[in-house]
Amino acid sequence: MIPRRLRMWILIWTPALIVALNLSTYPKEVPLSAGLEAVVRGFFSDVIARYPAWVMLLVGLAALVPAVLGLARRSKARTFNIVLLVLSLVLFVWAYRAGVTDEGWSLTGRTPGPGWLFQALAVAVGGVAAWFWALGNPERAELFVWNGHQIWKLYRANWQGMVGLGILIVFGLMALLAPFLADHGYLDPNAQIRGDGSLDSEVPLLGPYHPPTTAYYNWFGTDQVGQSVLAEFIWSARISLMVGLLATLISTLLGAAIGIASGYYGSWQGEIGMRLTDVFLVIPWLPLAMVLAAAWGQNYWMIIVIIGITSWPGTARVVRSDTLRVRELQFIERARAIGSGDGHIMAKHVLPNVFPLIFANTVLVVAIAILSETTLSFLGLGDPLNFSWGTMLHYAWSNGAAGLPAWWYLLPPGIAIILVVLAFTFMGTAFDEVLDPKLRKREESGDTAGRRELGAAEAVTHAGPGTEKGAPA
Amino acid sequence: MDKRRYFAKKIANALLTVILVASFNFALFRILPGDPARLLMPKGKQPPEAVEKQRKTFNLDKPMWQQFIYYWGDTIQGRFGISFSEKRPVTEVVSERIWPTVVLVGTGTIIATGIGIFTGVFAGWRRNSKYDVISTNSGMVFYAMPTFWFGLLMIMLFSTYLRWFPTGRMSEPGADLQGMEAFVDLIWHMTLPVFTFAIAWVGEYHLIMRSSITGVMNDDFALTARAKGLSENTVLWRHVVPNAMLPTVTIVMMNIGFVLSGAILTETVFNWPGLGLLAYEAMTKRDYPVMQMVFLIASVAVIVANLIADITYYYLDPRVQA
Numbered sequence: 001m002i003p004r005r006l007r008m009w010i011l012i013w014t015p016a017l018i019v020a021l022n023l024s025t026y027p028k029e030v031p032l033s034a035g036l037e038a039v040v041r042g043f044f045s046d047v048i049a050r051y052p053a054w055v056m057l058l059v060g061l062a063a064l065v066p067a068v069l070g071l072a073r074r075s076k077a078r079t080f081n082i083v084l085l086v087l088s089l090v091l092f093v094w095a096y097r098a099g100v101t102d103e104g105w106s107l108t109g110r111t112p113g114p115g116w117l118f119q120a121l122a123v124a125v126g127g128v129a130a131w132f133w134a135l136g137n138p139e140r141a142e143l144f145v146w147n148g149h150q151i152w153k154l155y156r157a158n159w160q161g162m163v164g165l166g167i168l169i170v171f172g173l174m175a176l177l178a179p180f181l182a183d184h185g186y187l188d189p190n191a192q193i194r195g196d197g198s199l200d201s202e203v204p205l206l207g208p209y210h211p212p213t214t215a216y217y218n219w220f221g222t223d224q225v226g227q228s229v230l231a232e233f234i235w236s237a238r239i240s241l242m243v244g245l246l247a248t249l250i251s252t253l254l255g256a257a258i259g260i261a262s263g264y265y266g267s268w269q270g271e272i273g274m275r276l277t278d279v280f281l282v283i284p285w286l287p288l289a290m291v292l293a294a295a296w297g298q299n300y301w302m303i304i305v306i307i308g309i310t311s312w313p314g315t316a317r318v319v320r321s322d323t324l325r326v327r328e329l330q331f332i333e334r335a336r337a338i339g340s341g342d343g344h345i346m347a348k349h350v351l352p353n354v355f356p357l358i359f360a361n362t363v364l365v366v367a368i369a370i371l372s373e374t375t376l377s378f379l380g381l382g383d384p385l386n387f388s389w390g391t392m393l394h395y396a397w398s399n400g401a402a403g404l405p406a407w408w409y410l411l412p413p414g415i416a417i418i419l420v421v422l423a424f425t426f427m428g429t430a431f432d433e434v435l436d437p438k439l440r441k442r443e444e445s446g447d448t449a450g451r452r453e454l455g456a457a458e459a460v461t462h463a464g465p466g467t468e469k470g471a472p473a
Numbered sequence: 474m475d476k477r478r479y480f481a482k483k484i485a486n487a488l489l490t491v492i493l494v495a496s497f498n499f500a501l502f503r504i505l506p507g508d509p510a511r512l513l514m515p516k517g518k519q520p521p522e523a524v525e526k527q528r529k530t531f532n533l534d535k536p537m538w539q540q541f542i543y544y545w546g547d548t549i550q551g552r553f554g555i556s557f558s559e560k561r562p563v564t565e566v567v568s569e570r571i572w573p574t575v576v577l578v579g580t581g582t583i584i585a586t587g588i589g590i591f592t593g594v595f596a597g598w599r600r601n602s603k604y605d606v607i608s609t610n611s612g613m614v615f616y617a618m619p620t621f622w623f624g625l626l627m628i629m630l631f632s633t634y635l636r637w638f639p640t641g642r643m644s645e646p647g648a649d650l651q652g653m654e655a656f657v658d659l660i661w662h663m664t665l666p667v668f669t670f671a672i673a674w675v676g677e678y679h680l681i682m683r684s685s686i687t688g689v690m691n692d693d694f695a696l697t698a699r700a701k702g703l704s705e706n707t708v709l710w711r712h713v714v715p716n717a718m719l720p721t722v723t724i725v726m727m728n729i730g731f732v733l734s735g736a737i738l739t740e741t742v743f744n745w746p747g748l749g750l751l752a753y754e755a756m757t758k759r760d761y762p763v764m765q766m767v768f769l770i771a772s773v774a775v776i777v778a779n780l781i782a783d784i785t786y787y788y789l790d791p792r793v794q795a
Contacts, residue, residue, distance in 0.1 A: 006687040167495060242751070279493045282730075286737055287768045290756045293500065294764075367617070374619050375738065390619075397625060403640065405629040414622035421617035 002134040003145045014127035020122050022239075023176045025049055026114075039180075049115030053099035054107045060091030069200045077136020083129040090125055094118040154434040167423035171416070175237040186217060186231035187387060209406045210466035221408035223392075224399040232387045233412050239388035242422070243304050244370035250308025251369065252362045255315025260354065262316070263323025264346055274320070280313040286375065293381040299385040307372045314355025315361055319354055356435035364428035367421045374417050389413035476794070479787060487780040494772045499544045502765055516676070548769070554762035563762045567751065567770065573643055574747030577740070578732045580663065581670035586725050588671070589678025590718075596679065597686025597717070598709055609683060615676030624669040624742035629756055631665060638665045641744030666743040670736065674728070681724055685717040692716070724783045730778030733771050 006082065027047040030038055042048075067084035097118070099109040134141035155161050174181065205215075212221040222230035262273025292306045326332065327350070335345050376382060377390025392413040396402070401409045461468070513772045521601050535543070547553070553563040560611065592612075596605040596651050632640040638647070644655075689695065698712045733748060740749035748767060755763035 144767060158505040275489075275493065279497060282490060282772055282779065283494060283497065284731055284733070284768075284775060287752055287764075287771050288501075290752065291738075291764055291768060294756050294759060371619060373619075374525070375621070378619070378621050378738075379741070380757065393619075393622060393625070402625045402628040403633055405633040407629060410622070410625055410629065414626070416618065417619055417622070418614060418617050422613060425613060425617060 001138065002131065003142055005145045005149060006130075006134050006141055010127050010130050012226065014123060016087045018123045019175055021119055021123065022048055022116060023179070026139045026179045028179065030179065031185065032180065032183050033382075042179075042430055044116055046113065046115070049119035050108050050110040051098065051115075053095045054103075056091045056095035056098060058108075060088045060095060063091065064088035066075070075136075077133055080129060080132040080136045081130050083125060087122065087125040087129055089202065091119065092121050094122065120156070140344070141297040149306055151434055155430060158316035158430040158433060160426040161434075164426030164430065167419050167425070171237055171241065171420055171423075174234060178234050179237055182228070184231075186228045187235060188281040209401070209404055209409070212408050220412050221406070223395060223406075223409055225317065228376060229392075229409055229412065232392055233389075233416065236387045236389045236392055236413065237416070239383070239386050240370055240373060240390070240417070241375040242301055243388065244305045244366050244420075244424075247307035247311070247369040248362055248366045250305065251311045251365055252315055252358065254309065254310035256319050256351075258312065259316040259319025260323050260346055260350055263320040264327055264342070264350060266327075273316075277313045277316045277320070281311075281317065285310055285372070289372065290379065292382065293376055298381060298383055298387070299387060303373060303376060306376075307369050315358070315365060319358060322357050323350055326350050329353075335386050344437050346396060352418065352456070356431075360431040360435055361430055362423055363431055366429065367424035370417065370424070371421055389417050476787070479794075482783065483780060483783045485581075487776050490776050491773060493547070495548060495769065496541075498765060498769050498772070501768075502761060513745045518634055552765040556755075556760055556763045558760045558763075563766050566763060567748070567766050568747045570746060570751045573745060574733060574736055574740070574749060576659075577663065577666055577670060577747060578729075579740075580734050581667045582674065582725070582729060582732060583785070584667065585671040585674035589675045590682045590721060592675075593682025593721075593765075594686055594709070594714055594717075597683040598690065600687055606681075608679065612676040612679040613793070615672055616680065618673070618676075619738075620669060620673040621738040621742045623672060624739060627665050627669055631675055635649065638662075642664075642744055649735060666739050666745050669743070670739045673739075674732075677728075678721070678725065679754060682717065682721050685720045688711060689713055689716045690789075718785070722789060723786055726782035727775075728780055732774030733774045744778040 022043055025048050027042050027045050030042045047413070052238065063084050067081045067088060070081035070084070072076065094115075096105070097113050098111055098115070099105045099107060100111050101109045107262070117396065178184075206218060206222050206226060208222060208224050208226045209224070210218070210222040212219055217228040217230055220233060223232065225230055258277065262270045262277065264270070265273075289306050289310050292310070293303065296302050332345060334348055335349055340348075372392035373382070373388060374393070377388050378394045380394055382388055382391045382394065384391075390413075396409045396413075402444050518628055553567075555561065556563045556566045559566050589612075592608050596608050596612075599605050627787050628640050631638045639662055641662075644658055677718065693706060694716070695713055698708045701713075736745075737749035738746060739745065740747045741753045744750065748770070751763065752767045752771075754760070755767065
């Protein structure tokens, strides 16, 4: 029987995921005042879910491989594997549909079509797969749910973590609901100047650098060409958050793989991994990213890749040191004794044990990635076609907003960056404390000034919290 | 460990990393898209003979392994080519920019470490007190704040509204001041950039110092010191702080290396004529020879700083010597 909580999670998160994905690709040209009918039609328009074909091919492969492996090994969750197979089929058909262009099939093609239908189908089948996985592995599902619930209970008690989560939800909703908060037409300077009624509101045109007024689009004033700063601010949230999250994904995958491999293999392979990490650790991040961004062109996909491949060494080092600890544990020896291969041990024994660390670290890396994107965009290396908070600051700086002084153009993006970075930092430290029992103990022992003596006594019996800090890496 | 062996090991390590970083530098400017000979020349149409000549002077017509050897020869002899935005040798362009960066970064680091360590010690010692909560959370805000944004705010507040300080540069263009006047003028121009730079690091040093104080303040030696009947102040400043300084000193040392490249943002915002501004200008003009050298200097600075940190650590922490 599937655990009750998991059933609730699947039933809530599957539709929520469909809505979120639809919102993130919602057509930009639907004006706000177009009415409910147009909004609903927007959700089923051809523009929704127009991902390039290779994305679906990759995701489809990611579903196909475990399905085939599971069926070949005759694993317990047979239906789950069959559902996964179906999922990969759906994705492959979608990839085929997307790739059909006039000149034959192309990997980067994104043909208009009922993408929304495929997307909804894929996510729904994914939900069904999770359901059957839980049916096939009841004890693991039970453990998973119980762990999740325990972590959430600990996390909830951490005020910093909850504040971070709250801030993040606000900005996440702003990013997702951007098409309903500000008309994208306001980001086109020509539309503003033309004044041909393509914008939906009757807001009078203000000159450049007009201070804030009470009219909605002028809450944050106007920028150097008379565009609404509020509209820029809202649409910027999308790029800033997306770049941060996707760059972190790349960086974490790279860092975790290199960290685990170089920690697990002690001999020359490990040495190579460590040297590589060392070299990348001493190469100053900003000059390297500047060189790459200057050479590789300027769109946000390139920025994501650049931040991803330059920010992994920190993760790799942390993961490596934890892998060194896990490698010496007894169950690894046991696994090796019964003839498990290196790949199996790393995936099934080392990874689950270092995973909490990777997770907490990932949340912190998001904060760094968002700051990195802001920095690159500020230096003028961002995507000139899409606004991000960094790009806004770049325009503000290069057009002399500080000398005017146009505080309404400088403050909003900066404060948003601080809040989002703080939110991720808070969440990262909260997860650190929740997932690492050692840290939790220290929190408790150093709780109040009055209990300091007690904490000292505890430190005598335990190894002492400061001992591992001794030598530099 | 034996002193000579320890140093030899650290120095060998640093040298190996320098070699690897320089090789990476070689590779980086060759995997960039486009013909490297064209990259090393100004933008716009160039006669084919000139491109050929450029290819010859930089040995780009030779096979890769020979290029690699020539690259090393050039690097060791300090030949980095001609900056094509200034039409002067890169070494010359770079060397006159080092001094302003050292002034800015040096002053900023001293101020940041001073303030950060001091506030961090009290926050760690009085953990969870009102002072700790306020100072640590503002430390987090400083840490999360983009440096350049804070710099812009400073310019807006102190230069535009209050008109106390200039908006940038090291001195007024055309002004020729001597002696004391020049020094006062420098201080006047430095205040905002140094403050901006310091604020960016105060948060980090505060957090590091705080966590290392909480890490050691319950150790055995602190308990012993208290048991001897020493006052809380003596325990803190004579016993806990020296021990907690160890990791902080290492991190400060290591940061000094990164600080050279971290100054890019402060220098860009304040138009401070240092290495960071040079890197930014080189990037906007696609001046690859200059970028290459700045990149190398910034990386070597980090390695040297790491080495110095290791050596200092040897003298500070007797446990390493044992």
